Amino acid sequence: MRHLLTAALTRDEAIELLDIAEDMDQIHERDQKKLPALRGRTVVNLFFEDSTRTRSSFEIAGKWLSADVINVSGKGSSVSKGEDLRDTVTTISAMGVDGIVMRHGASGAPNVVASWIPQIVVNAGDGTHEHPTQALLDAFALRRRIHGDASRGKGLDGVRVAIAGDVLHSRVARSNALLLPALGAEVTIVGPPSMLPPGIGTWQAAHTTDFDEVVDSRPDALMMLRVQLERQTGTFVPSAGEYIGGWSLTPERFARLGGETLVMHPGPMNRGLEISSVAADAAASLVLEQVRAGVSVRMAVLYRLLAGRTDS
Amino acid sequence: MTTLVVRGARILGGDAADLTIVDGIIVGVGSASPAADATVIDADGLLALPGLVDLHTHLREPGFEQSETVATGVRAAAAGGYAAVFAMANTRPVADTVAVVEQVAELGRRAGLAHVQPIGAVTVGLAGERLADLGMMARSAANVRVFSDDGHCVHDAQLMRRALEYVAPFDGVIAQHAQEPTLTVGAQMHESPLAGELGLGGWPSVAESSIVARDVLLAEATGARLHVCHVSTAETVDVLRWAKARGIRVTAEVTPHHLILTEEEVRGYDARFKVNPPLRAAGDVDALRAALADGTIDVVATDHAPHPVEAKQAAWADAAMGMVGLETALAVVQESMVETGLLDWAGVARVMASTPARIGRLDGFGGALEVGAAAHVALVDPAGRTPIGTEHLHGRSTNSPFLGRSLPGRVVHTIYQGRQTVSDGVVA
Numbered sequence: 001m002r003h004l005l006t007a008a009l010t011r012d013e014a015i016e017l018l019d020i021a022e023d024m025d026q027i028h029e030r031d032q033k034k035l036p037a038l039r040g041r042t043v044v045n046l047f048f049e050d051s052t053r054t055r056s057s058f059e060i061a062g063k064w065l066s067a068d069v070i071n072v073s074g075k076g077s078s079v080s081k082g083e084d085l086r087d088t089v090t091t092i093s094a095m096g097v098d099g100i101v102m103r104h105g106a107s108g109a110p111n112v113v114a115s116w117i118p119q120i121v122v123n124a125g126d127g128t129h130e131h132p133t134q135a136l137l138d139a140f141a142l143r144r145r146i147h148g149d150a151s152r153g154k155g156l157d158g159v160r161v162a163i164a165g166d167v168l169h170s171r172v173a174r175s176n177a178l179l180l181p182a183l184g185a186e187v188t189i190v191g192p193p194s195m196l197p198p199g200i201g202t203w204q205a206a207h208t209t210d211f212d213e214v215v216d217s218r219p220d221a222l223m224m225l226r227v228q229l230e231r232q233t234g235t236f237v238p239s240a241g242e243y244i245g246g247w248s249l250t251p252e253r254f255a256r257l258g259g260e261t262l263v264m265h266p267g268p269m270n271r272g273l274e275i276s277s278v279a280a281d282a283a284a285s286l287v288l289e290q291v292r293a294g295v296s297v298r299m300a301v302l303y304r305l306l307a308g309r310t311d312s
Numbered sequence: 313m314t315t316l317v318v319r320g321a322r323i324l325g326g327d328a329a330d331l332t333i334v335d336g337i338i339v340g341v342g343s344a345s346p347a348a349d350a351t352v353i354d355a356d357g358l359l360a361l362p363g364l365v366d367l368h369t370h371l372r373e374p375g376f377e378q379s380e381t382v383a384t385g386v387r388a389a390a391a392g393g394y395a396a397v398f399a400m401a402n403t404r405p406v407a408d409t410v411a412v413v414e415q416v417a418e419l420g421r422r423a424g425l426a427h428v429q430p431i432g433a434v435t436v437g438l439a440g441e442r443l444a445d446l447g448m449m450a451r452s453a454a455n456v457r458v459f460s461d462d463g464h465c466v467h468d469a470q471l472m473r474r475a476l477e478y479v480a481p482f483d484g485v486i487a488q489h490a491q492e493p494t495l496t497v498g499a500q501m502h503e504s505p506l507a508g509e510l511g512l513g514g515w516p517s518v519a520e521s522s523i524v525a526r527d528v529l530l531a532e533a534t535g536a537r538l539h540v541c542h543v544s545t546a547e548t549v550d551v552l553r554w555a556k557a558r559g560i561r562v563t564a565e566v567t568p569h570h571l572i573l574t575e576e577e578v579r580g581y582d583a584r585f586k587v588n589p590p591l592r593a594a595g596d597v598d599a600l601r602a603a604l605a606d607g608t609i610d611v612v613a614t615d616h617a618p619h620p621v622e623a624k625q626a627a628w629a630d631a632a633m634g635m636v637g638l639e640t641a642l643a644v645v646q647e648s649m650v651e652t653g654l655l656d657w658a659g660v661a662r663v664m665a666s667t668p669a670r671i672g673r674l675d676g677f678g679g680a681l682e683v684g685a686a687a688h689v690a691l692v693d694p695a696g697r698t699p700i701g702t703e704h705l706h707g708r709s710t711n712s713p714f715l716g717r718s719l720p721g722r723v724v725h726t727i728y729q730g731r732q733t734v735s736d737g738v739v740a
Contacts, residue, residue, distance in 0.1 A: 085630070086625050106628055107512050107581075108512070112625075112626075112628070115580075126511070127512075174509070198514055199504060199508040
């Protein structure tokens with residue numbers, strides 16, 4: 001693995017990363033949160049789209065590994081136009097950095113950037129395409145909750161995961177739909193018919209538009225996706241009321257889950273829209289564990305791609 | 313008096329003959345004994361085709377000279393075996409007035425390597441709101457007969473109907489870029505499982521076929537001629553087949569790239585493969601080839617669309633749409649249609665020379681290589697395969713999807729108005 005552009009990893013590659021993340025995760029228990037692994041390495045967080053949690057998570061991950069981390073924002077600066085992408089990344093590349101973590105609004109932008117520069121590229125979210133570290137942290141949090149300290153070496157075999165909401169526009173859903181089946185999970189995709197991507201039938205996942213049926217099947221985990229209704233009302237779904245009526249994890253639906261189903265959300269949450277506070281804050285909610293896992297998984301990714309490299 | 317003798321070329325792939333050309337006219341087909349001062353081209357083993365005619369070329373001048381000019385575009389055309397190109401109207405200013413179409417025609421005359429036949433815009437500024445000066449462009453020195461808002465669909469049904477009605481009396485044709493705009497908001501590639509996987513907005517087939525269905529019915533209602541640009545889907549082929557069986561006056565073109573490339577090329581997000589309409593599925597490619605073979609699609613047109621390097625070295629969504637195609641068109645047709653047994657060389661001459669000239673009402677081009685005809689000839693060596701490099705591209709831009717790919721055959725000589733515009737692969 002040279003870059004991390006996609007969550008389409010083999011089972012072995014994924015488990016290797018998750019196991020490194022297990023090692024990294026122990027740092028949370030320490031007072032002195034600093035490992036020397038990436039001392040002398042420089043990582044640039046190049047974010048062309050707003051992000052708080054992903055960017056901070058990568059920044060903390062890099063710093064805890066002793067890398068020098070620089071944040072470059074594409075928003076509002078001279079690099080906000082697509083035509084400048086190549087200049088921006090080749091300029092940063094020429095400064096002698098070791099790796100670029102990038103988020104961009106265009107699907108596939110990290111793929112082309114990786115072809116332009118010699119450094120490693122980590123995809124921190126590209127358009128409506130992928131968000132591989134999100135899928136890894138979701139898998140990590142899920143595996144930890146299920147297997148605890150015995151997680152190492154394990155996949156998610158037989159774990160039933162439902163991913164619900166605006167799958168069409170979700171890079172989180174795409175990456176999870178690739179990674180979770182590779183780890184042995186049984187994935188079901190559910191959302192309004194207009195928000196299921198073309199070719200959903202070819203995914204390694206079941207799919208349905210009936211969220212109530214999915215709720216009543218009591219999956220092991222239910223991943224609620226953020227929905228941006230301000231952009232999509234009237235064209236993809238008629239109204240917020242229709243969306244909540246059909247696909248929100250309301251207190252009523254949450255109760256029907258019976259308390260065993262783990263509730264996940266990549267954040268930021270629209271409380272009261274795709275997820276109710278009752279569900280988001282329940283004991284079965286994995287939301288904060290996902291955030292913590294984000295740091296561990298991103299440490300693992302940076303370590304895996306950068307430690308010991310001398311050719312960049 | 314200048315005499316040019318082409319020795320031993322196989323006419324349309326048939327029997328070898330000598331072509332004797334005097335002052336731009338073919339005066340002998342058969343066995344020639346050239347005078348001492350005649351120029352002789354040894355065409356032993358080469359095919360002779362009528363000089364090709366492209367119904368759909370973007371020459372970018374005026375306005376976008378960093379991408380292409382008339383002078384550089386006709387170099388690319390000559391290199392590809394073309395004797396005439398129809399220049400699309402989406403220049404800046406738009407070719408929606410007599411002044412612009414006459415300027416483009418004049419630039420073509422000065423360049424002198426191929427005939428440049430301007431296409432007029434259907435609507436002012438390609439804005440889709442008011443008809444351009446269609447009649448005046450038709451009566452101008454540029455003698456415009458093809459009108460197109462290419463790049464934009466004339467999506468207002470009433471305006472499309474009026475345009476068809478208006479050009480019918482002078483035998484004009486409306487060349488429609490069939491793309492229902494409301495179905496293609498945010499469209500980045502063919503709508504398909506791959507689009508879902510790559511996270512790119514889909515351009516559904518129905519956005520093309522629904523406009524073509526509407527327009528063939530408008531053509532029937534008005535009795536006017538409709539031409540469908542760059543057909544890309546199997547569904548559109550079905551609509552065209554139905555319309556032709558019904559006797560509707562519709563013609564259609566397919567691009568070389570839609571005959572050979574599929575959406576799979578998009579996988580790497582290399583924007584050289586970004587084009588409008590998008591590369592489609594393998595089933596569409598099969599349907600387009602079959603339609604070209606059986607005449608449902610009438611012609612191959614390049615949609616040669618030059619863009620500077622910067623416009624393609626970008627994230628997919630930010631990159632420009634379009635590909636250059638003049639130099640590689642014949643090779644792609646050889647690979648996709650001739651080597652598959654779907655067309656013979658006479659068929660190639662029909663879809664790349666005679667029919668495009670007839671649709672565009674361009675006299676003196678694309679006809680048979682016979683005594684009395686204007687001497688526009690492409691001499692082609694169909695043997696061998698060549699890896700395409702930038703040295704094979706003669707225009708100003710290099711956004712070819714075929715760079716690095718091997719294609720069959722080679723245009724060795726091109727003759728335009730009895731003069732060699734390409735000699736042993738070198739453009740004059």
